[in-house]
Amino acid sequence: MRKGGQVQRVSADDLALGxxxxxxxxxxxxxxxxxxxxxxxGLHGYLCGIVGEDAEDVAAAAWREIARELPRFRGDGHGFRGWTASIARRHARGHLRRRGASHRTTGSSWPPPAMDHLAHTLPGATLPTETAQALIAQLPLAQAEVVLLRHVICLDEPTIARVMGRPSPVVRLLARRGTRSLARLLGAGDVTHGVARALGEPT
Structure with missing residues (x-):
C-alpha cells in the first residue's frame, strides 16, 4: 500500500486489530x-505522560466516547489506533485546560530518586514508571506528545500529523528534538524504548 509516495507496512497486530x-x-x-x-x-501510557496520575480517569472518558462512536469509524487497524489517540488527546487537552496546563507534571521530584542509577545504565534499560513520567514532564508539551504517540501508541509520522493537526515536517522536527532532550536528561543514547515500556507499551 502506498500513501504520499511512501510504502506503508501493515503489522500483523494491526491486521488483527482491523x-x-x-x-x-x-x-x-x-x-x-x-x-x-x-x-x-498504549493510550494509558500516552495519558500517563500527559496528565500523570489522572490518566485512568481521562482514559475512562475517552473509552466511553470510543464505544459510543465506534459504529461511525471507518478505517483499518492502524487507523483505529490513530482515531482512538485523537479522542484520548482531546480529552487529555481538555483536562489540562480545566486544571491548568502548568500542572502537567506528575508531582514527582526532579531529578527522580532513581535518576543517579539510571544515568549509568545501558541505553534502553527498563525505567520505573515514575521516572519515565518525570522525563516526559520535562519536555515541552508538543515534543512530549510526539514522542508518546510515536513510541508508546506506535503511530507513524503521517498519522501523528493527523492526530495533532500539524504538518509532517513539524512532527519530524518535534520527534527529533524530543528524543534528543530525553537522551540528554537520562545521559543515554536511546531512551525512547525504555520510556515506552515504562509507560505501558505492549510487549
Whole structure:
C-alpha cells in the first residue's frame, strides 16, 4: 500500500486489530474486549505522560466516547489506533485546560530518586514508571506528545500529523528534538524504548 509516495507496512497486530474493529462494529462484545486489550496499554501510557496520575480517569472518558462512536469509524487497524489517540488527546487537552496546563507534571521530584542509577545504565534499560513520567514532564508539551504517540501508541509520522493537526515536517522536527532532550536528561543514547515500556507499551 502506498500513501504520499511512501510504502506503508501493515503489522500483523494491526491486521488483527482491523478484523476485531469490524467484528465489534457488528456488535461482537468479545471483539470489543480485544480492541480494548490491544489499544488501552498504549493510550494509558500516552495519558500517563500527559496528565500523570489522572490518566485512568481521562482514559475512562475517552473509552466511553470510543464505544459510543465506534459504529461511525471507518478505517483499518492502524487507523483505529490513530482515531482512538485523537479522542484520548482531546480529552487529555481538555483536562489540562480545566486544571491548568502548568500542572502537567506528575508531582514527582526532579531529578527522580532513581535518576543517579539510571544515568549509568545501558541505553534502553527498563525505567520505573515514575521516572519515565518525570522525563516526559520535562519536555515541552508538543515534543512530549510526539514522542508518546510515536513510541508508546506506535503511530507513524503521517498519522501523528493527523492526530495533532500539524504538518509532517513539524512532527519530524518535534520527534527529533524530543528524543534528543530525553537522551540528554537520562545521559543515554536511546531512551525512547525504555520510556515506552515504562509507560505501558505492549510487549
Amino acid at each position: 478484523t476485531a474493529v469490524a467484528q465489534a462494529q457488528d456488535g461482537d462484545e468479545a471483539a470489543f474486549e480485544v480492541l480494548y486489550r490491544s489499544v488501552q496499554p
